[in-house]
Amino acid sequence: MSDAGEVEGVDAAVIGEKVAAAREAVAAGDADAWLSVGRETDVSPEPCFPYLLGFDVVWPTAVVVAPDSSAVVLGRHDAPTARDLGVHDVRAYDESIAEPLREVLDEMNAERVALNYDRDDVVADGLSHGLFLQLREYLPDREFTSASDLIRRLRGVKSDTEYERVRAAATETEELLQTATATWTPETTEREFADFLHERMTERGLDSAWAWDYCPTVHMGDREVGHTLPADHTVDEGELLHVDFGIRRDGYASDIQRLWVRGEASDGLRTAFRDVRAAIDTGHDALGPGAVGHEVDAAAREEPTSRGWPAFEHAFGHQVGRAAHDGGTLLGPEWERYGEAPRHEVRPGEVYTMELGVATEWGYVGQEEMVRITETGTEWVVPPQTELRTL
Amino acid sequence: MSDAGEVEGVDAAVIGEKVAAAREAVAAGDADAWLSVGRETDVSPEPCFPYLLGFDVVWPTAVVVAPDSSAVVLGRHDAPTARDLGVHDVRAYDESIAEPLREVLDEMNAERVALNYDRDDVVADGLSHGLFLQLREYLPDREFTSASDLIRRLRGVKSDTEYERVRAAATETEELLQTATATWTPETTEREFADFLHERMTERGLDSAWAWDYCPTVHMGDREVGHTLPADHTVDEGELLHVDFGIRRDGYASDIQRLWVRGEASDGLRTAFRDVRAAIDTGHDALGPGAVGHEVDAAAREEPTSRGWPAFEHAFGHQVGRAAHDGGTLLGPEWERYGEAPRHEVRPGEVYTMELGVATEWGYVGQEEMVRITETGTEWVVPPQTELRTL
Numbered sequence: 206m207s208d209a210g211e212v213e214g215v216d217a218a219v220i221g222e223k224v225a226a227a228r229e230a231v232a233a234g235d236a237d238a239w240l241s242v243g244r245e246t247d248v249s250p251e252p253c254f255p256y257l258l259g260f261d262v263v264w265p266t267a268v269v270v271a272p273d274s275s276a277v278v279l280g281r282h283d284a285p286t287a288r289d290l291g292v293h294d295v296r297a298y299d300e301s302i303a304e305p306l307r308e309v310l311d312e313m314n315a316e317r318v319a320l321n322y323d324r325d326d327v328v329a330d331g332l333s334h335g336l337f338l339q340l341r342e343y344l345p346d347r348e349f350t351s352a353s354d355l356i357r358r359l360r361g362v363k364s365d366t367e368y369e370r371v372r373a374a375a376t377e378t379e380e381l382l383q384t385a386t387a388t389w390t391p392e393t394t395e396r397e398f399a400d401f402l403h404e405r406m407t408e409r410g411l412d413s414a415w416a417w418d419y420c421p422t423v424h425m426g427d428r429e430v431g432h433t434l435p436a437d438h439t440v441d442e443g444e445l446l447h448v449d450f451g452i453r454r455d456g457y458a459s460d461i462q463r464l465w466v467r468g469e470a471s472d473g474l475r476t477a478f479r480d481v482r483a484a485i486d487t488g489h490d491a492l493g494p495g496a497v498g499h500e501v502d503a504a505a506r507e508e509p510t511s512r513g514w515p516a517f518e519h520a521f522g523h524q525v526g527r528a529a530h531d532g533g534t535l536l537g538p539e540w541e542r543y544g545e546a547p548r549h550e551v552r553p554g555e556v557y558t559m560e561l562g563v564a565t566e567w568g569y570v571g572q573e574e575m576v577r578i579t580e581t582g583t584e585w586v587v588p589p590q591t592e593l594r595t596l
Numbered sequence: 597m598s599d600a601g602e603v604e605g606v607d608a609a610v611i612g613e614k615v616a617a618a619r620e621a622v623a624a625g626d627a628d629a630w631l632s633v634g635r636e637t638d639v640s641p642e643p644c645f646p647y648l649l650g651f652d653v654v655w656p657t658a659v660v661v662a663p664d665s666s667a668v669v670l671g672r673h674d675a676p677t678a679r680d681l682g683v684h685d686v687r688a689y690d691e692s693i694a695e696p697l698r699e700v701l702d703e704m705n706a707e708r709v710a711l712n713y714d715r716d717d718v719v720a721d722g723l724s725h726g727l728f729l730q731l732r733e734y735l736p737d738r739e740f741t742s743a744s745d746l747i748r749r750l751r752g753v754k755s756d757t758e759y760e761r762v763r764a765a766a767t768e769t770e771e772l773l774q775t776a777t778a779t780w781t782p783e784t785t786e787r788e789f790a791d792f793l794h795e796r797m798t799e800r801g802l803d804s805a806w807a808w809d810y811c812p813t814v815h816m817g818d819r820e821v822g823h824t825l826p827a828d829h830t831v832d833e834g835e836l837l838h839v840d841f842g843i844r845r846d847g848y849a850s851d852i853q854r855l856w857v858r859g860e861a862s863d864g865l866r867t868a869f870r871d872v873r874a875a876i877d878t879g880h881d882a883l884g885p886g887a888v889g890h891e892v893d894a895a896a897r898e899e900p901t902s903r904g905w906p907a908f909e910h911a912f913g914h915q916v917g918r919a920a921h922d923g924g925t926l927l928g929p930e931w932e933r934y935g936e937a938p939r940h941e942v943r944p945g946e947v948y949t950m951e952l953g954v955a956t957e958w959g960y961v962g963q964e965e966m967v968r969i970t971e972t973g974t975e976w977v978v979p980p981q982t983e984l985r986t987l
Contacts, residue, residue, distance in 0.1 A: 207823040245718040247806050248919045261807045301932035322725035328725035334713035337725040481646045528639045541692035
């Protein structure tokens with residue numbers, strides 16, 4: 206390793222930006238310090254560690270962020286990597302994390318400590334129940350509170366480096382889809398179309414934005430839509446090719462849907478495309494800084510049902526970042542399974558999908574676009590699909 | 597998808613074996629049912645889900661195993677995949693998991709419910725604190741207990757299919773190392789050696805057993821050992837090449853260390869190799885069904901210190917399965933950071949590493965072997981390294 210404060214393979218640029226943002230967020234919040242704890246992170250990842258640490262740890266490891274400082278308490282073996290990162294005060298231990306962790310919190314005068322638990326938001330819920338019980342024992346006098354709001358801000362609001370990566374991932378996703386449709390023939394099956402994309406991704410060293418086998422999801426013609434694997438279907442004349450696809454490059458994801466028709470689209474198909482497009486546009490009009498998640502969802506959702514389509518069964522939009530489903534504020538209905546996620550306000554710097562679809566006899570008319578929230582409105586991450594493309 | 601009860605990409609063979617074993621383990625334990633809960637598992641994996649379900653889920657999902665039956669409660673979108681798996685009674689929901697989950701537990705007469713939390717064992721601690729709080733609210737009248745013992749048994753004791761995969765992974769790891777050393781030259785750097793292995797793994801579609809950048813860990817000559825990345829070092833005459841390496845194929849991992857000397861080994865190096873080998877052999881003699889983890893560790897650990905070497909700073913052995921560090925019983929000292937893990941008894945069917953090392957002026961003399969516990973003793977997963985190999 207070099208002595209230049211850089212750790213090979215660790216994303217020191219992003220971590221520096223995010224830890225600085227975390228210290229500001231802690232200063233603005235009502236906890237004295239933010240404590241993230243994880244162990245064996247290749248088996249059980251702590252979703253905040255990539256922002257705070259950037260490498261896997263084996264022994265119990267704590268990252269503590271206060272308004273004026275930050276520290277990491279970790280096993281002696283991992284200490285050199287943490288020192289080379291050059292972001293945190295490093296405290297190495299041999300047998301137990303308890304005592305050095307108490308010392309760090311004492312030095313920070315941290316009585317009220319925010320922990321990573323949340324009933325609804327998976328990325329703010331990285332603390333296991335077993336580790337919670339351990340912290341309760343190690344820190345009996347501290348007051349614990351949820352770090353949800355802090356994490357929502359930190360993860361949602363993208364730094365410049367982060368947004369550049371999301372945009373690059375989305376741009377390459379579009380380019381891959383164009384390459385794939387350029388080689389499409391009437392004999393191409395869903396599976397072959399997916400295999401083609403997987404081969405290009407492997408060549409380029411790209412990960413899929415969600416589970417490899419289901420990314421891309423490819424639907425040809427009129428068949429059941431869901432978490433289904435590509436099969437032996439092909440596209441008949443007048444039918445749709447529908448693809449839901451995203452990649453992950455440099456640690457950041459994309460998530461878009463695109464539609465192609467083989468030959469001439471029927472009037473009915475054109476109507477369905479227009480109606481879904483209208484829902485996206487209506488949601489887009491309602492989206493911007495200060496908008497509340499479920500209100501954006503309601504505006505978009507009403508559009509197709511008012512035109513006689515069945516209700517859309519999912520949230521209208523989710524955030525994209527390190528993960529395709531990146532947690533935090535959701536543009537979704539106030540259904541119990543979404544909990545508090547749709548009740549938060551949208552912030553500048555967040556990146557959302559806008560997504561809706563209807564089933565038709567020609568195939569699934571699903572559209573999904575990506576937008577960034579600006580100080581005054583939104584901007585497209587990549588240009589939206591405003592017309593049916595032809596195969 | 598086919599109608600044959602097989603789910604492409606899902607490991608139905610292993611899941612069938614493991615769910616049957618889980619039902620037996622629940623029958624033998626003191627809980628009425630075992631409840632595993634997860635959501636957005638591509639962001640936050642539930643370590644038991646690969647044994648019980650085998651596919652990623654987005655919405656909150658519960659797998660309930662009772663002595664005579666098992667059920668999965670999951671979002672409607674994921675239900676077809678669960679039905680095709682053909683292992684569990686499938687209950688789909690649209691808005692909330694709460695009511696169907698209560699119904700399943702009522703039908704099973706499950707008052708005492710085992711949950712996946714454990715202070716020490718990461719693979720038995722898959723329940724997040726936020727989901728625990730949600731379960732406490734959804735199921736106010738149930739008694740909760742830890743599923744640790746059940747998971748330790750289920751995960752540790754390998755089915756025939758599982759063991760065959762671990763063995764295949766270990767065999768291929770040895771073969772890859774032989775291929776790499778066959779192309780080694782005195783100019784080969786650590787980084788080039790690691791890159792060679794990574795290229796072969798990519799060609800063969802193999803994952804690394806732990807974080808890609810650190811797997812293999814390659815040390816050439818006398819340099820600091822730790823979680824360090826391969827660098828520009830080469831092996832001088834009389835020095836060591838030390839490699840810590842494992843792969844994951846068909847979902848199962850390997851983890852071994854091998855040693856080569858360039859040219860002639862000095863007497864000091866031979867002595868160090870012999871002393872480490874003696875520790876492995878002493879630990880091996882102490883290992884077998886019914887052995888207690890920390891007693892095996894103590895036997896092995898005493899060997900090099902009695903010969904004047906500094907104390908080994910890690911556990912002597914860990915289990916290998918889906919993960920290289922597979923949790924459960926540990927062959928380790930009773931240090932606080934290991935918690936209860938070294939206090940359990942070794943069971944037939946479990947697979948352990950045996951590992952120890954000392955730093956010398958010629959390089960790190962680290963050895964790591966893999967053994968399976970049988971009804972009467974142990975058997976090697978792959979033949980051990982009993983002599984220094986020559987480059």
